[in-house]
Amino acid sequence: MRPRRRRGSVLVEAVAVISVFVLFFGGIVYFGKLYVEHLTVARLARATAMAHAVGACKGDPAARLGAGAGTRRMDGKTASGIDFGTVPGGADKGSAALERLRSDRGDRALPTTTITLQGDPGSSTSFVACTDEVTDDQYGALADTITSLFDQ
Numbered sequence: 001m002r003p004r005r006r007r008g009s010v011l012v013e014a015v016a017v018i019s020v021f022v023l024f025f026g027g028i029v030y031f032g033k034l035y036v037e038h039l040t041v042a043r044l045a046r047a048t049a050m051a052h053a054v055g056a057c058k059g060d061p062a063a064r065l066g067a068g069a070g071t072r073r074m075d076g077k078t079a080s081g082i083d084f085g086t087v088p089g090g091a092d093k094g095s096a097a098l099e100r101l102r103s104d105r106g107d108r109a110l111p112t113t114t115i116t117l118q119g120d121p122g123s124s125t126s127f128v129a130c131t132d133e134v135t136d137d138q139y140g141a142l143a144d145t146i147t148s149l150f151d152q
Contacts, residue, residue: 034121041072041119049115049126052076054142057113057130065117073118 044065052061061076062069111130116123131142 037119038121038124041117041122042124044069044072045074045115045117045124045126048074048076048117049113049128052113052115053128053130054133056133057111058133061113061115069117072120075116075118077114 048061048065051064052059055064062074065074113128113130114125115128116125
């Protein structure tokens with residue numbers, strides 16, 4: 001009679017342990033998907049802001065987002081005189097370079113595009129200073145200029 005009881009208890013223990021492992025791995029998959037969605041929202045907001053700014057902030061920023069938005073909601077605006085010190089992350093996230101650009105140009109009201117993209121797990125906001133319209137043959141020089149601003 002004892003061997004039978006032991007087999008039953010092993011089965012109950014196995015079910016309990018397997019349930020915990022399934023729950024643990026399910027949580028890993030779930031939070032992994034949330035993290036990927038968070039990264040996607042941040043990347044889309046950044047790319048949309050950059051594309052809109054390089055186009056001299058003309059037109060509707062939502063049009064630049066295209067099909068990548070899916071069900072995500074986007075708020076985009078272009079304004080002048082944004083204080084880059086209020087940008088989340090401060091100088092560590094490039095606001096110091098944008099302030100230098102604004103002061104070098106002598107323009108305290110530098111037009112800036114702000115893109116906020118609302119995703120399922122959260123939102124992401126990107127701030128980018130508007131540029132003069134850039135043609136396809138000018139992108140190399142633009143990349144060098146931007147890199148030099150962050151190297152100072």
